Structures are given as structure tokens and as C-alpha cells.
Amino acid sequence: MILQMNNIQKQFDGLEVLKDISFGVDSGEVVSIIGPSGSGKSTLLRCATFLETIDGGEIQYMGEKAVHTDESGRTVYVNQKELRRFRSYYGLVFQQFNLFPHYSILRNLIDAPMVTQHRSREEATETAMDLLTKMGIADKADAYPFQLSGGQQQRVAIARALAMKPEILFFDEPTSALDPELTGEVLKVIRQLAEENMTMVVVTHEMAFAKAVSNRVLFMAGGVVVEQGTPEQVFDNPQEERTKQFLRVFER
């Protein structure tokens, strides 16, 4: 298991947003998370990436505990330095890209590997240029984020996450901020990564895409995983009424 989350609980001022969620991701797996807005999908990714602290449960990367709830019911994280080591296991692609506007595209890709992973400039640059080539934007290396379209910016964001050589990549609605005609180019690179067996967890509203690339689909609603299974199981033969209801909206 690359990632294992057990009995995750999260509240926002009394509101239970994640209710005892457990799920794991194996190496090479692509897991899609679907569900209505407000169901806790982003919160789950934010807990997995330590942007939010959990109120209860356990998170492991590569079999190592980053946080757990002890016998007395206290939820304990490893210290900040250890957490930063855990961060090198994963990357996160945001809905809003969050590129660094004052850095060129190349610098966006090489700064963190050089500063936080102490890689040499040569190595970081080589990795970065390979990734930009793969994303089809090598000619933009010296441009700045504001000069790129949304689809190009999101591909840079994916490349920036990959430049850290993570074991697993999380996507939170990577195409939701894009104009419809630009979603295709971003979905294409994610699909390409899936073909290369990159381990990924993708929160998405693109059902056709989820069906095509995932090994497993999780349907979340109201802070719980209502149903999960292969794309065929969840999309073609859902068992739960809530899943059927949700999918009907998309079929129209």
C-alpha cells in the first residue's frame, strides 16, 4: 500500500465532514472519487496531504504512520520535520493550479526539488524539461504563468508535482476551473500518466473520464464512502440508491 487511511474523522466547528472513512491505494492504482458537492471529497484529499489535521484515525504512507489516534483518544502527528519527509511521498494538483506567478515555468518546476530535496540544478532542470516535453509545453519553459492558458497552467502544475518524483499524485477537480474546450488537454495527460502506472487519486466530475481511467471508483456522499468498486460496478451496476440518484443527474 502506498497510502492507507483508516477511520478518518474530521469536523469543522461541530460539523462532521468525514465520518469514519477508510481507504487505501495500492501502487499503480488509479482511484477516482466522485460525489455531490459538499460531500467531503476535497477535505479527504486535504487530510491525506496534511493541509487539514484529522480529528481521529490513522494515515500511513509506504507502511509508515504519519498520524494515529492513541489509546487515550488523542490524535498524534509525527513532528514537522518528519511530516516534510512524508510530503515527498505525494504531490497535489489543485483546482486553481496555484503556480508561483513570480517564477518562470521552468523555475516553478525546479525550485522545490532544489530547495526542499537538495537536487542539483542540472538534474532538476533535466527532469523538468523532460516533464514539460511530455506535457507538450517545453516551448513555454521561460514564460511566466500569466502568459499561459488555464489548460497549460494546469499541465505545468501537474509537471511541478511530478518533478518531486512522488509515489502518489492527488488531483482535486483538476479541470473544474477550466473552460470546457480546455479540459481535454488536461485529462489527456492524466490518462497518459495512468497508462504509465502512476499511482493517482482523482476527485472529478468528469464521469466518462473516471470510467475510462480508473481501476476503482469511490462514491462519496455526506462524509461517507457510500459505494466503491470497479468503474463497471459503480457506473453500470450501482447498488445503492444514493449512487443511482447521483449518476442519473449526470446521464441527462
Place this chain on the structure above:
Amino acid sequence: MTLETMIITMSSGMLEAIKIFTLTLAGALPFGMVIALLKKSRFFVIRAIVSAYISVIRGTPLMLQLLAWYFGPYYLFGFNIGNWRFPALIMGFICNYSAYFAEIYRGGIESIPVGQYEAAEVLGYTPAQTFNRIILPQVIKRIMPAVTNEIITLVKDTSLAFSLAYAEVFSLAKQISASQASFTPFVIAGTFYFVANYVVEFILKRIEKSMDYYK
């Protein structure tokens, strides 16, 4: 007194004004950042002290603050104010301008989207690296227009040193004008402030422009 003599007599005052200006910036630009960061402290007491400091500074005239710095130690502790004039002046200016810079910095820091912090955190930057490499450069770009305004005000505010009878341009202009029964010294002083501001603005605009490469 010829025009030339007047200018030469006043040039020492011009140097003093430049000295006040430079030392104030050298102190207030960094000290303002310290205050801005303290105002975001986790501890309520620190935040409260800093807030009170900023409101007092902003709510009272700079001239009064300069007088307080100069006479305060004498009245409070019987401190000999012999060589205290210049240090008092600089302390007064730095403390005043720090408060204004702090508010500008704070506004700039708060204007940076939280997504920038989150992206940096996930990429493994430490909080200090995030601030220095990701946040601060963007803050500097955003606050340059406000900082420029403040610096231009400072050029003119150096004339307030006359309230401690410190021999800068304006004090000298007043003295010479009285002794020579002439308005010319004030024209010279005005020209000095205008030219100094022109140069300062030119330099700051260049700095602003140098950050135009991104939005």
C-alpha cells in the same frame, strides 16, 4: 549674502536631511516587517501591544512624537539631553515610519492567496522558505506603489526635524531668511525637496518596473 553663499550655507542642511532620510529607511523598512509579523503573532498579548503601538503612532502628529523622544527621557529619568538630539530624531522617525510600513506590509501579506501557502507546503518548503521565496517577493511587488507614496512623504517629513531645532534644510532656511530678510532661502529649500523627490520617485519607479515581468 549672495545666492551662492546661501546655497553653500544650506548644503550642510541638505546633507543632514539626506542622512535622516537614509537612516529612517534603513531602520523602518525592516523594523516595519518585524511589527507586521508580530501583529500576526499567535499570542494575544503581543498582538494587542502591537495594535496599540500602531494606533498611537498613527493617531498623533509626528512632530509631537519627535518632541516626546527628545524631551521624554529628560522629564522621565532626568537624562542629560546633550547629545540626544540626533538619536531622538532618528528614533522618532524610525518608530513612526515602521508603523506605517507595517500596515502596508500586513495588507500585502494578507492579499496573497492561501493557495500559494498550500502549494508551497505540499512541495515541502518550510514556513521560512515559503515566506522568503514565495510570499515576500509577491508582497513586495504588490506594495511598491504604497511604499513609494510613504517614501515620498518621508522626503518632505524630514523638514519636521526643525521642531527639535536640528540644522537641516528647513531650519537653516528659516534662520537665513530671518537674518537676511529674504525669502530666497525658502525657494532654495523648496527646490531641494522637489529635486530630492524627483530623484527618489525616479528610482522607485525603476524598481517597480523591474517587477513588471509577471502579473
